[in-house]
Amino acid sequence: MSYREMREILYGNDEEIESMYFLQGEGVFEPTDPREIRMRRDLKEELLEVLNSSEFKSRIRSNWILSPSWRVHSGKATLELLRLLERRGLAKRDEEHPDWFLLEDETTLVYVSLLAKYSAMESQTWTVTGTDLREYRNMTYGAKEGEKALKLHLKDVLPVPRENVRIDDILRFRRRRREELLRFREIMDEIQDELILAENFQEVKETVERHKERIEREILEIKRRMKSDLISLAIGCMEFLISGTQSLLSRDYVQFGTNLIGGSLLISKFIVKRNLGGIRERPLSYLYYAEKDGIVEITKNN
Incomplete structure (x- = not known):
């Protein structure tokens, strides 16, 4: 994508857009126009489902408009969706900047989480969505009723750069240590493939134990x-939600840790929303917090 084309779908100052253009050239950033997501109807239906939930309603502030902290550009959603939020009292057009909408905090976080999820599902490359707020993982992926999936959770073991590390240093490390990073990813792919084929709980345990030392060595x-x-x-955490394990989880009680x-x-069971089942060849991956203190900082210029 050219710099001019990027300016048409991204909203920020020149310095921010130049940074994103640089990251695109490094192969670590891919611009996505939310209005071109093929599953827009599914996204809208799921957003409405969350907005109507008692959990969401208990979190919103009735007087949020007195001190709005989020702005979302109209290009990050369809006009139909923004007007729907406006009718529900969750959005208001910014009178000083008519291309922008002021959004209620919880609404913004849920929408951006869902937008990330659907963008990742449609991406041709392996894409990991993430946040340091676990409740939004539950609202965007979890369900009381749906498809049973295995949840593989690497807890407090994943090395990640701190937020004060320069992006140039991270990219340099990524280039220099590509072989080691790919080796770790290949191991996790192997484990997930084997877990999908597991026929009982004993095979799940054997798979984890067989690969445990390899994971430790690579980390x-x-x-x-x-x-x-x-x-x-x-030190961070990562989850993999592995679909294709419905029959195993229907037969056996699966819960295991090492x-x-x-x-x-x-390893445990997780109920995922039905529209996630079978969408991607690779299991869903979710970086739900990167540091106990919160390395993934929420930025409020959306």
């Missing part, structure tokens, strides 16, 4: 490389 190697490259570290270099690897 320790990545940590060592990050330290040698002077990358300041935080220690893993200062943290743990946990």
Whole structure:
């Protein structure tokens, strides 16, 4: 995408857009126009489902308009959707900047989470969505009724850069240590593929135990490389929601955990929304918080 084309779908100052153009050239940023998402109707229906839930209603502030903290550009949603939110008292056009809408805080977080989820599902590349707020993981992926999926949880073991690490240093590390990073990803892919084929709980345990030492070795190697490259570290968590395991979870009670270099690897059941089942060849991956103190900072210029 050219710089001019990027300016047409991204909204920010010149410095921000130049940074995103640079990241696109590095192969780590892919612009997406929300109005071109093929599953727009599904996104709208799911958003309405969340907005109508008692959990969501209990979180919104009735007087939010007195001190709005979020602005969303009209290009990040269809006009139909923004007007729907306006009728519900959850959005209001910014009178000083008519291309922007003021949105209620919880509404913005839910919408952006859903937008990230549907963009990831339609992406041709392996895409991980993430936040440091676990409740939005539950609202965007979880359900009381739906398809049973295995949840593989790497808890407090994943090395991630701290938020004060320069993006240039992260990209340099990514280029220099590509082999180590790919090796770790390949191991996780293998585990997920084997878990999909597991016929009972015993095979699930055997799969985890068989790969446990390999996971530890690769994580320790990545940590060592990050330290040698002077990358300041935080410890994070990652979840994989593995569909295609419905029959296993219908037969067996699956819950298992094992220690893993200062943290743990946990296997359990997770109910995912029905529209997620079978959409992607690869299991869904979710980075739900990158540091106990919150490395993934919410930015309020949306």
